Amino acid sequence: MKFIKYLLISLVLLGGLSFGLFQITGVQDFLTKRAVQQQMQQQESIFPEDDALSAIVCGSRSPFPDRDRAEACILIKAGADFYVVDIGAGSAMNLQMWQIDLSKLKGVLLTHLHSDHMSDLPGLHFNSWLAGRPSKLKVYGPEGVENLTQGFEQAYSLDTKFRVEHHGEGILPLSVAGYEPITLNPDNPIIDKGDLKITFFKVNHEPIEPALGFRFDYKGRSIVISGDTLYSENLVKNSMGVDVLFHDAISLDTVHAIRDVAYEQGNKTLTKILDDIQTYHENTIRVAELANEVDAGYLIYYHLIPAPRTDLAETVFTRGINDVRSENWTLSKDGTIVILPVGTDEIILNSLDF
Ligand SMILES: [Zn+2]
Numbered sequence: 001m002k003f004i005k006y007l008l009i010s011l012v013l014l015g016g017l018s019f020g021l022f023q024i025t026g027v028q029d030f031l032t033k034r035a036v037q038q039q040m041q042q043q044e045s046i047f048p049e050d051d052a053l054s055a056i057v058c059g060s061r062s063p064f065p066d067r068d069r070a071e072a073c074i075l076i077k078a079g080a081d082f083y084v085v086d087i088g089a090g091s092a093m094n095l096q097m098w099q100i101d102l103s104k105l106k107g108v109l110l111t112h113l114h115s116d117h118m119s120d121l122p123g124l125h126f127n128s129w130l131a132g133r134p135s136k137l138k139v140y141g142p143e144g145v146e147n148l149t150q151g152f153e154q155a156y157s158l159d160t161k162f163r164v165e166h167h168g169e170g171i172l173p174l175s176v177a178g179y180e181p182i183t184l185n186p187d188n189p190i191i192d193k194g195d196l197k198i199t200f201f202k203v204n205h206e207p208i209e210p211a212l213g214f215r216f217d218y219k220g221r222s223i224v225i226s227g228d229t230l231y232s233e234n235l236v237k238n239s240m241g242v243d244v245l246f247h248d249a250i251s252l253d254t255v256h257a258i259r260d261v262a263y264e265q266g267n268k269t270l271t272k273i274l275d276d277i278q279t280y281h282e283n284t285i286r287v288a289e290l291a292n293e294v295d296a297g298y299l300i301y302y303h304l305i306p307a308p309r310t311d312l313a314e315t316v317f318t319r320g321i322n323d324v325r326s327e328n329w330t331l332s333k334d335g336t337i338v339i340l341p342v343g344t345d346e347i348i349l350n351s352l353d354f
Pocket residue numbers: 112114205208228
């Protein structure tokens with residue numbers, strides 16, 4: 001009894017002491033510095049040192065809002081080089097939080113010019129500029145990409161001027177501020193980067209014309225990114241035998257439920273949008289069938305419509321997939337990583353907590 005009494009008194013005293021220590025500014029500063037040091041070490045462990053083709057989902061959601069997810073974004077790492085496929089809202093911050101070395105960013109590839117695929121381009125531009133990107137930011141995309149980058153440059157012209165004046169050309173050189181837009185020419189569908197070949201192809205996101213998918217081939221390993229699409233013959237043709245297929249997907253059961261509630265509440269705008277989007281994206285089951293058809297090593301769903309926020313929502317979203325493809329698939333979240341080591345058949349799936 002006495003022992004318990006002393007134990008309680010000790011715990012109270014210890015708690016009081018810790019609380020007291022936290023009030024001392026020197027202790028606060030010490031702990032703050034230590035926390036920052038720990039955060040700044042994170043980057044090291046994301047990718048293996050061995051040569052590989054890798055990808056991180058830097059944005060897994062569609063325009064349906066979700067605090068824990070950014071809009072469409074996949075970072076590709078081929079050897080030492082980085083490419084970003086789409087850069088929707090919130091994704092530039094993810095890349096910043098994970099301390100991706102953006103001085104090695106070789107380009108941004110846009111599947112199409114919907115805002116949920118490009119609205120964070122200025123954020124990525126600034127972060128890579130600050131990281132030491134050695135030239136203007138290359139932005140590959142369908143027709144309209146030049147208009148897009150010129151518009152962003154114009155809108156951010158004062159911001160650029162203020163930052164150069166404030167921090168100096170040594171930190172933010174004006175010569176590499178801005179973009180180098182590259183309109184993708186369908187007659188020449190391969191972007192040749194030595195060991196890395198990037199192929200682009202039209203997908204079916206009508207009436208958006210054109211909307212593109214991308215295939216990355218690096219030293220015998222491969223990744224396909226669908227962009228936004230219905231079932232696409234072109235995608236099938238370009239995905240044959242791919243190691244990893246990232247595909248967008250709509251959960252029709254979930255969207256029907258939201259649409260019915262919107263209709264019952266008399267929300268005509270939302271009802272119309274939810275009717276429209278059903279012919280814009282492929283459903284989860286057909287995507288699984290497509291992954292089987294192309295014999296994909298692994299299927300990763302992204303651009304989830306809508307991204308599930310609860311266990312119930314996830315159960316409804318994934319309903320029936322296992323009947324078609326019992327393994328080798330997953331729903332991504334922000335931070336899902338896949339690593340394909342060169343010279344092996346391995347597909348290593350991981351997840352980054354942040
Ligand atoms: Zn779209």
